[in-house]
Amino acid sequence: MGILEAKEPKGPLADKWTKHKNEINLVNPANKRNIDIIVVGTGLAGGSAAATLAELGYNVKTFCYQDSPRRAHSIAAQGGINAAKNYQGDGDSVYRLFYDTVKGGDYRSRESNVYRLAEVSGNIIDQCVAQGVPFAREYGGLLDNRSFGGVLVSRTFYAKGQTGQQLLLGAYSAMNRQINRGKITPYNRHEMMDLVLVDGKARGIIARNLVTGEIEKHSAHAVVIASGGYGNVFFLSTNAMGSNVTASWKIHKKGAFFANPCFTQIHPTCIPVSGDHQSKLTLMSESLRNDGRIWVPKKKEDAEAIRTGKLKPTELKEEDRDYYLERRYPAFGNLVPRDVASRAAKERCDAGYGVNKTGEAVYLDFSAAFMRYGKEAANTQHLENPTDEKIRELGVAVVEAKYGNLFQMYEKIVDQNPYKTPMMIYPAVHYTMGGIWVDYNLETTIPGCFATGEANFSDHGANRLGASALMQGLADGYFVLPYTIGNYLADDIRTGPISTESPEFIEAEQKVRSEMEKLVNNKGTKTVDHFHKRLGKIMWDKVGMSRNAPDLEKAISEIKALREEFWREVRVPGTMNEMNAELEKAGRVADFLELGELFAKDALHRNESCGGHFREEYQTDEGEALRDDENFMYVAAWEYTGNPADAILHKEDLNYENIEVKTRSYK
Helix, strand or coil, X not given: CEECCCCCCCCCHHHHHHHHHHHCCCCCHHHHCCCEXXXXXXXXXXXXXXXXXXXXXXXXXXXXXXXXXXXXXXXXXXXXXXXCCCCCCCCCCHHHHHHHHHHHCCCCCCHHHHHHHHHHHHHHHHHHHHHCCCCCECCCCCECCECCCCCCCCCEECCCCCHHHHHHHHHHHHHHHHHHHCCEEEEECEEEEEEEEECCEEEXXXXXXXXXXXXXXXXXXXXXXXXXXXXXXXXXXXXXXXXXXXXXXXXXXXXXXXXXXXXXXXXXXECCCCCCCCCCCCECCHHHHHCCEEEEECCHHHHHHHHCCCCCHHHCCHXXXXXHHHHHCCCCHHHCCHHHHHHHHHHHHHHHHCCCCCCCCEEEECHHHHHHHHHHHHHHCCCCCCCHHHHHHHHHHHHHHHHHHXXXXXXXXXXXXXXXXXEEEEEEEEEECXXXXXXXXXXXXXXXXXXXXXXXXXXXXXCCCCCHHHHHHHHHHHHHHHHHHHHHHHHHCCXXXXXXXXXXXHHHHHHHHHHHHHHHCCECCEXXXXXXXXXXXXXXXXXXXXXXXXXXXHHHHHHHHHHHHHXXXXXXXXXXXXXXXXXHHHHHHHHHHHHHHHHHHHHHHCCCCECCECECCCECCCCCECCCHHHHCEEEEEECCCCHHHCEEEEEECCCCCCCCCCCCCC
């Protein structure tokens, strides 16, 4: 076991980033022209980093498995992006955003990184407005804000329910300007297969052209991993079907420590599972909890009648509804953090109050919002004695303007009109707070290899507050990495081009080729999805929303056995040297089968409950998470040694000098 340090600057928290920027090494513009950087992943973190680095003068190569950076999963983020602008005048500040983020993460994130995130958050909004991102505006012309879970202010900037898409188009347009200048060379439909180390430094990658099947060698002076999270280890998640852990896992196997893999977010506001045929789940934005009230029937017989279709939710009287979040957490109500809301929904459904056929759904009801907004609209339009029907009609129009595309999406998937009957929601795997360990400069334990956005672990602790993913991705890409990577590259101004014909590149290419040959030549009898679904079931049942030691021990042995069966029994049709989607999936699932075991091992070692990691043995009398600050106030960073079971634990102690650590309460 080792001790890790973040290499952060000394001094007062509020001065650290400014002091660091003043002291780090710089690369002059003429020398930047001679330095190459590879960026793997072109979502918000990778796209913003690539555009900014190219604008600075570096030669950038971008890699994404999609046909265009526009297709990155960042596009699916709906609700908004946090920033401490205090446009509402409701008491927000950089410190409050920092405090809410650390508290929201249940005191398991690094103070210095989170403060820097809050500090640069306002710059993100200015940058994106300048790019033309169409944020919503309020009456006075200022950008509008709404609230998200875990905070008592309105700091979330949004563009209807399409915020991720609009921000991604901003980053993509900035990328396109650099592609047009020749400063970015895009490699779309390419997947990173391995990291190449030369003299212990990251000097390039092996990639597969997903259209032709060709294996390619690409060199650079530094490599940035911005490939997102690993939620698809559960098979069913809100992630895009192609989202995977491969880039992160390959660098982990080359020496990058993997931190807190068990810190995974279950999002409370998703469309429920409808059956075994499903291949993914759909997120309904957390922003809906601003105006939707969450409830289940108070009586089990009413819940049973609703499940069997004998009773409609709209027929249930107000006094027969249990608005359980408002009941349990009066201070925050429906806007408690995601982990708290998710566990509360599971508790009600496990107790027999679920409202869909499977018994795993609760209601998200907008009827009160329709009437509230309708009365406001009637007043502003000076309508005298409007009928309830007219008030409701006006209110529906207001809600449609705020969330219309989300309501439309729900109706298309569920075939129910959410303006007429409450939405049904249930928790689902969403975001991963764990990821590659990085220091204050966002550098991994491999020199020259950096990780940004959801691919790293650094900012969210054990639970991410809503609207902070977009904030971290763009902060890392636009305002942090471009400074810190220069500090590393200042030593490379005389290095010259990196050859791809060195023994290290040739050996890495041969290794990738032999692994892929092993997959296509494996004459098993079962599909890749067969194994992925079985892995997902083990993960959800034993390593999901709540965990316990016996189940985790079973999960570890079951995943190991499943991995061995995969390599014996998987069948991958087709060949290596062609477009082969099944081969792509097989490589990704092979990595998930290793990550899954480390994930369960990490959850088993952490004998406490915190944020999204809920161990049934460690809870209060009221069923809330029970932390153990004395023994577990650290980042668990795992070193690969050839087998997930034998991973070595390294600890980074978390020291809170600027906030009081206390039991997280939203009551």
